[in-house]
Amino acid sequence: MKKIDRTKLTLGIAAPALAIVAALLITSVIILATGKDPLHAYTVMVDFGSKSDSQVWIINKAVPYYLSALAVAIGFRMNLFNIGVDGQYRIAAFFAAVVGGALTLPGFLQIPLIIIVAMLVGSAWAGIAGVLKTTRGVSEVITTIMLNSIAAAVIGYFLQDGRLAVKDGNLFHTPDLPASSHFFTIPTRPDPLDGFLVVAAIAGVAYWFVLGRTRFGFDLRTVGQSESAAQAGGVSVKRMVVTSMLLSGAAAGLIGMPTLLGVSYNYGTDFPVGIGFTGIAIALLGRNHPLGMAAGALLWGFLERTGTQLEFEDYEQEIVGVMQGVIVLCVVIAYEVVRRYGLRIQQRKVGEELAAQARKTDKAEVSA
Numbered sequence: 001m002k003k004i005d006r007t008k009l010t011l012g013i014a015a016p017a018l019a020i021v022a023a024l025l026i027t028s029v030i031i032l033a034t035g036k037d038p039l040h041a042y043t044v045m046v047d048f049g050s051k052s053d054s055q056v057w058i059i060n061k062a063v064p065y066y067l068s069a070l071a072v073a074i075g076f077r078m079n080l081f082n083i084g085v086d087g088q089y090r091i092a093a094f095f096a097a098v099v100g101g102a103l104t105l106p107g108f109l110q111i112p113l114i115i116i117v118a119m120l121v122g123s124a125w126a127g128i129a130g131v132l133k134t135t136r137g138v139s140e141v142i143t144t145i146m147l148n149s150i151a152a153a154v155i156g157y158f159l160q161d162g163r164l165a166v167k168d169g170n171l172f173h174t175p176d177l178p179a180s181s182h183f184f185t186i187p188t189r190p191d192p193l194d195g196f197l198v199v200a201a202i203a204g205v206a207y208w209f210v211l212g213r214t215r216f217g218f219d220l221r222t223v224g225q226s227e228s229a230a231q232a233g234g235v236s237v238k239r240m241v242v243t244s245m246l247l248s249g250a251a252a253g254l255i256g257m258p259t260l261l262g263v264s265y266n267y268g269t270d271f272p273v274g275i276g277f278t279g280i281a282i283a284l285l286g287r288n289h290p291l292g293m294a295a296g297a298l299l300w301g302f303l304e305r306t307g308t309q310l311e312f313e314d315y316e317q318e319i320v321g322v323m324q325g326v327i328v329l330c331v332v333i334a335y336e337v338v339r340r341y342g343l344r345i346q347q348r349k350v351g352e353e354l355a356a357q358a359r360k361t362d363k364a365e366v367s368a
């Protein structure tokens with residue numbers, strides 16, 4: 001039993017180690033091809049990323065990335081590809097900003113109301129794909145991609161002066177949230193940490209507990225692994241599909257809250273986009289594990305922060321994007337290689353045990 005645990009631990013360490021080594025080697029070759037020194041690039045990144053202001057920036061940047069990865073991972077655990085997280089969080093943040101800008105309540109009512117509205121809108125938007133999949137058999141990949149475009153169109157229609165937005169110079173944005181809507185910050189030096197870090201941590205614990213320690217999570221994972229087995233066990237596959245999409249959309253509704261409640265205090269044409277697609281990469285990077293995705297989100301923030309410094313060192317600005325892509329590919333490939341190797345070890349061990357049992361049986365028959 002101890003040997004099996006030791007083998008699993010070794011394989012668990014081997015996968016990320018192999019991915020890191022492969023990513024560094026491939027990235028180094030790419031940097032060398034541009035005529036630059038990869039070791040100098042890594043030194044610059046480590047030095048700049050280890051500064052206190054960079055560390056705060058990286059953590060704050062990682063918060064929405066982590067929430068995005070959680071939203072994607074809920075679908076992944078169900079074998080659903082929710083490509084529409086980007087549209088879900090944007091339309092959720094927009095309508096939450098509209099509601100929040102129209103009300104002036106005490107903070108203990110205003111902030112939860114805005115967050116609940118965002119989660120409900122995100123959940124409803126993702127639920128459309130779940131209903132279409134269970135009733136019409138439409139792939140969630142197609143519907144969520146199309147819903148991204150529809151969400152952008154809906155926001156664009158209402159985000160105009162005289163409708164649900166006001167003009168501010170060259171920008172259009174919803175009415176500013178009242179001061180009671182401003183989320184708290186965690187005092188640190190030289191800059192404060194976003195208080196939504198606490199919410200992200202709670203969401204990660206909830207994700208781990210619900211999917212890994214409850215009957216609902218077991219049913220969800222069972223459906224993702226084998227729908228026929230789940231149905232034989234009395235699990236309603238259609239209900240689980242819709243529920244998973246609703247939960248994924250609700251998590252997506254949280255993504256825009258750090259920006260809305262802590263930075264912009266309105267939804268405008270300059271509101272960040274693309275975080276949902278980044279969440280897909282981070283979910284793959286973290287293998288849908290809450291701690292793995294946290295590390296992936298921090299890594300993503302680190303690369304974005306230090307990438308700006310590389311430009312001052314005359315490195316190509318696209319090198320960070322190349323690094324991110326290489327890391328994701330290496331992680332996916334490394335984990336698959338290690339998984340197959342581990343499966344081969346298990347098969348060999350089972351074969352050896354069966355052969356040993358057969359020899360014992362033959363000896364017993366000869367003795368008899």
